[in-house]
Amino acid sequence: MSARIGTDLRSAADLLRKGEVVAIPTETVYGLAANAFDSAAVLKVFTAKARPSFDPLIVHIGRPEQLDHVVKELPEGAERLMKTFWPGPLTLVLPKRPEIPDIVTSGLDTVGVRMPAHPLALELLSQLDFPLAAPSANPFGYVSPTNAQHVADQLGEAIPYILDGGPCMVGVESTIIGWEGDGWKLHRPGGVPVEELEAVIGAVAVAQPRILPVAPGQLESHYAPRIPVLLGDVEQLLAEHAKERVAVISFRQDYDAWRTAVLSPSGDLAEAARNFFGALRALEASGASVILAERLPEEGLGRAINDRLRRAAAKR
Ligand code: AMP
Ligand code: MG
Numbered sequence: 480m481s482a483r484i485g486t487d488l489r490s491a492a493d494l495l496r497k498g499e500v501v502a503i504p505t506e507t508v509y510g511l512a513a514n515a516f517d518s519a520a521v522l523k524v525f526t527a528k529a530r531p532s533f534d535p536l537i538v539h540i541g542r543p544e545q546l547d548h549v550v551k552e553l554p555e556g557a558e559r560l561m562k563t564f565w566p567g568p569l570t571l572v573l574p575k576r577p578e579i580p581d582i583v584t585s586g587l588d589t590v591g592v593r594m595p596a597h598p599l600a601l602e603l604l605s606q607l608d609f610p611l612a613a614p615s616a617n618p619f620g621y622v623s624p625t626n627a628q629h630v631a632d633q634l635g636e637a638i639p640y641i642l643d644g645g646p647c648m649v650g651v652e653s654t655i656i657g658w659e660g661d662g663w664k665l666h667r668p669g670g671v672p673v674e675e676l677e678a679v680i681g682a683v684a685v686a687q688p689r690i691l692p693v694a695p696g697q698l699e700s701h702y703a704p705r706i707p708v709l710l711g712d713v714e715q716l717l718a719e720h721a722k723e724r725v726a727v728i729s730f731r732q733d734y735d736a737w738r739t740a741v742l743s744p745s746g747d748l749a750e751a752a753r754n755f756f757g758a759l760r761a762l763e764a765s766g767a768s769v770i771l772a773e774r775l776p777e778e779g780l781g782r783a784i785n786d787r788l789r790r791a792a793a794k795r
Pocket of ligand 2: 615
């Protein structure tokens with residue numbers, strides 16, 4: 480099989496109705512989608528990605544009414560969050576309805592759900608009478624895809640169709656928060672800055688890691704290119720690795736290295752997020768033997784980027 484890349488919504492919808500998987504654009508990263516009500520279709524997502532069954536998928540809806548078949552109840556603040564941030568990069572973890580099969584949620588009694596803000600994804604969802612379960616469209620543990628070619632490079636042989644919606648406008652995955660009885664807890668920093676959430680629902684604590692990992696946040700190595708990533712003081716790391724072909728990923732500053740990817744010369748965190756995963760891929764492909772990286776400011780989208788950098792640099 481070799482994936483076709485195109486903008487044909489009808490082909491994408493037909494394949495999904497037949498229980499196939501299709502890569503779809505969202506504003507965060509590209510997703511690998513299947514009918515969320517069809518266990519056999521969802522299993523193909525796990526197989527194509529070599530994703531472990533303990534890592535649950537996010538369910539994508541295209542209209543608010545679809546929530547009735549996904550979640551059992553809306554806790555305090557949920558409606559305000561949806562009104563403020565949907566469509567957009569915010570996933571809510573809520574009590575699930577029985578229609579959502581166990582394979583989607585890894586057997587949890589909660590489900591992650593969001594409405595994506597990409598026009599093509601919304602148009603596709605409007606043509607379907609089921610929501611789409613979709614994780615990022617990359618092999619498990621590897622760098623997330625932010626354009627259609629990234630998906631083709633990694634999963635092209637494993638899936639039939641890639642719906643091309645251009646480069647992703649946010650560039651990092653959704654923020655995930657879950658209701659835990661006494662308040663909202665952060666499972667993963669992402670495209671909606673925590674500061675913006677807190678302006679709507681008050682303080683958001685960080686969720687306790689579970690024994691079984693339920694979020695990439697709890698799997699240490701993730702978002703990882705195939706060459707080592709070292710996170711720290713770049714000048715010092717450059718001195719230590721002077722004899723190697725070194726690539727640097729930096730926020731605004733240029734460094735004297737074999738290759739440097741500057742994420743945003745003007746210091747704009749949203750631009751940095753948009754460029755981040757593509758930069759990791761380009762540096763990996765550059766022939767460098769190691770990638771050195773510096774932390775970004777721990778605020779706004781910087782928090783999401785730092786989270787990805789930390790995991791890309793984690794021991795494998
Ligand atoms: P991905 O789309 O590849 O970033 O993966 C989806 C992520 O959503 C999972 O790794 C989990 O972190 C999160 N998620 C989905 N459903 C749940 C849930 N019921 N409880 C906690 N986290 C969830
Ligand atoms: Mg992922």
